[in-house]
Structures are given as C-alpha cells and as structure tokens.
Amino acid sequence: MSSATLGVRTGRARTGTAAPERDVAAARRSRDTRIGWAFVAPFGVLFAMFLLWPLLHGLWLSFTGESITGAGGAFLGLDNYAEALSDPIMWRAMLNTVWFTVLSTVPLVLVGLVMALLVFQGLPGQWLWRLSFFMPFLLASTVAAQFWIWMYNPQLGLVNALLGVVGIEGQAWLQDTRFAMAAVVVETLWWTVGFNFLLYLTALQNIPEQQYEASALDGAGRWRQLWAITLPQLGPTTVLIVLLQVLASLKVFDQIYIMTQGGPGGVTRPVVQHIFESGFTGYRFGYASAIAYVFFAVIVIIAVAQLRFTTRRDHA
Known part of the structure; x- marks a missing residue:
C-alpha cells in the first residue's frame, strides 16, 4: 500500500x-x-x-397624570418634568439631601477608620469593642431613631442632662432649625458607623505583617507606619466606603421622617420624603415618579463624577 x-x-x-x-x-x-x-x-x-418592571412602569408613570386613585392617567409628555425642575420645594429638598450627605459622609468615614485603628492596635477586650462598635448597625432604623428622640428630649433627654452637668444650657435639638440637621447626622453616625468600622478592620487585617516588620527594622515608628503603610493600603477600601456612604446618604429618609418629619420649617426634609408625600399625600403618582427620575439622574451624575475622580487619582 x-x-x-x-x-x-x-x-x-x-x-x-x-x-x-x-x-x-x-x-x-x-x-x-x-x-x-x-x-x-x-x-x-x-x-x-421587583426591579425591571417597577423601573419601566415608574418611567411610564412619570409621563402621565396618574393619581393614587387610578384616575387622570392621561399622557402629559414632559409636563411633570418641567414642573419638577421649576418646583422650589423640590430643589430645597434636593439641597437638604446633599447637605446631609456632606455632613454625614466625612465623620462616618473618619470615625469608622479611627475605631478600626484602635481595635487593630490591640485594645484590651477585643470582642467587647467589636461588639459595641458594630451592634448599633444591627438595629432597625425605627428603633435607632426612637432611641435618639428620647435622648434629645428637651426636658428628660440624656443629652441635655449631660450638658447641664458641665453648665451648658440644653436645647430643643430636633425642634430648632439651627440644630435639627446636625442632630440627625449624629444619630446616623452612631447608628451606621459600625459597617464602615467592620470594612476598615477587615482591610487592616489583610495588610501583610512583613511590611510593618521591615519598616520597624528601618527605624519607622507607629506614626510613620500609619502614614507610609496603613493609610495607603487602605486607599481602595476608603474609596469603596465613600462611594457606598454617599449613595446611602443621598437616599436618606427613615430616620429623618421619624425624628423630625422633615422639619422644623423643612430644613431637614429630604428629596425622598418629597417624593413620598407627592405620591401618597398629594396623590400624584405621575409627578412623584418624575421627581424620582430627576433625583435618579442626579445620583448617577454624582456617582460617575466620583468614580472618574477616584480613577484619575489612582492613575496619578
């Protein structure tokens, strides 16, 4: 073959x-x-x-005059959006939301970092510190808000009682336009900082011990190790925490609605409360949906800008 x-x-x-x-x-x-x-x-x-259909249905409602009764569902085009963009109450609620985000994000990041550093340095009774720092985060928003309502009570509250001990005059914290937003921020800090603490503590435990040992051999002290090793290693975690915190603060509603109902004088009224009241108190589902999508666009713009800023900083 x-x-x-x-x-x-x-x-x-x-x-x-x-x-x-x-x-x-x-x-x-x-x-x-x-x-x-x-x-x-x-x-x-x-x-x-539970996500795609409500998203699309809400978008359709924003172009109609739909009410909570099901009446008035005629197509209005962009009328709801035009009304929302010219509504001073909506813009004031938007500014209140941004102001709350600015006031709450910075201390939530810094305090969470300090708490994690203290525990990571080896404080006595590690389990007690971790439990104490994280436990408030497990509470429901209603429980945490009600707890601080009692704390801020002008006559019987612990806050004014402690201030009286040191000779400082107490205040009606939740009823005074000067202090209401700050009072809510303090409650939010106590309630939610445990989550940031846990993220930071996990990141600290993942830093190689060899880096600290090598720097100690070179004569670096605790402060030098903090600035040269710890904080740079925590950069990605900080970016994540800031992003999550900004998005969470922009959606604030529960604690403000329970503690102040948006008052006094509307100084704490967030945009989510304005959406809620427009839809369920004013019975205007279409208009409330339009405000919600305007707010959604603002959140997207802030998130994209923050992401681009952090990306450029990482490249630099």
Whole structure:
C-alpha cells in the first residue's frame, strides 16, 4: 500500500473520530447552558418582577397624570418634568439631601477608620469593642431613631442632662432649625458607623505583617507606619466606603421622617420624603415618579463624577 493511500485513510479515520467528539462537546456545552439558565431563572424572574418592571412602569408613570386613585392617567409628555425642575420645594429638598450627605459622609468615614485603628492596635477586650462598635448597625432604623428622640428630649433627654452637668444650657435639638440637621447626622453616625468600622478592620487585617516588620527594622515608628503603610493600603477600601456612604446618604429618609418629619420649617426634609408625600399625600403618582427620575439622574451624575475622580487619582 502506498504512503499516499495510507495518509488518505488515516485522515478519514481522524476526521470520522473528530466529528463525534465535536458533537459530544457541543451537546455538553448546550446542556451546561440549559443548566446555567435554570439556575439563573429564579433570580431573573424576581429581578424582572421587583426591579425591571417597577423601573419601566415608574418611567411610564412619570409621563402621565396618574393619581393614587387610578384616575387622570392621561399622557402629559414632559409636563411633570418641567414642573419638577421649576418646583422650589423640590430643589430645597434636593439641597437638604446633599447637605446631609456632606455632613454625614466625612465623620462616618473618619470615625469608622479611627475605631478600626484602635481595635487593630490591640485594645484590651477585643470582642467587647467589636461588639459595641458594630451592634448599633444591627438595629432597625425605627428603633435607632426612637432611641435618639428620647435622648434629645428637651426636658428628660440624656443629652441635655449631660450638658447641664458641665453648665451648658440644653436645647430643643430636633425642634430648632439651627440644630435639627446636625442632630440627625449624629444619630446616623452612631447608628451606621459600625459597617464602615467592620470594612476598615477587615482591610487592616489583610495588610501583610512583613511590611510593618521591615519598616520597624528601618527605624519607622507607629506614626510613620500609619502614614507610609496603613493609610495607603487602605486607599481602595476608603474609596469603596465613600462611594457606598454617599449613595446611602443621598437616599436618606427613615430616620429623618421619624425624628423630625422633615422639619422644623423643612430644613431637614429630604428629596425622598418629597417624593413620598407627592405620591401618597398629594396623590400624584405621575409627578412623584418624575421627581424620582430627576433625583435618579442626579445620583448617577454624582456617582460617575466620583468614580472618574477616584480613577484619575489612582492613575496619578
């Protein structure tokens, strides 16, 4: 038999063997794809029902005059958006929300970092400190808000009682336009800083110990190690915490609504409360949806700007 004839037969045999192998591989991939979709399907259904559909339905409502009674659902085009953009109450609520975000984000990041550093340095009773710092975060917003309402009580509250001990006159913290927003910020700090503390503590525990040992051999003290090793290593965690904190603060509603109902004089009224009242008190679902999407656009702009800023800083 010639070598050419043998090569042809060998090639046919290999081709005949490769074809079934490709079919088996294709069948296996198809089966894996079906199994994958079967696992994803429950989440996909819930995602479509509770996120995608409300998102699209709310967008449609923002172009209509829909009310809570189901009446007045005529298509209005951009009228709701035009009214929202010219509404001074909406803009004041937006500014209140931004102001609360600025006031709360900085201390929540700094205090969380200090708490994590104190625990990481080896304070006695580690489990007690960790439990004490994180436990308030486990409370419901209603419980935390009600606790601080009692604390701020002008006649019987602990805050005024402690101030009286040192000779400082007490205040009606939640009823005074000068102090209401700051009082809510303090409550929010006590309630939610435990989450940032936990993130920072986890990041600190992931810093290689060899870096501290090498710097100690070079004569670096605690402060030098803090500025040269610890804080730079915590950079990505800080970016994450700031981003999460800004987004959470922009959506503030629960504690303000419970503690001040947006007062006094509307100085603490956030935009989410304005959306809630426009829809469920003013019965204007369409207009409330338009405000919600304006606010959503503001959140997207802030998030994108913050992400670009942190990305440029990392590249620099």
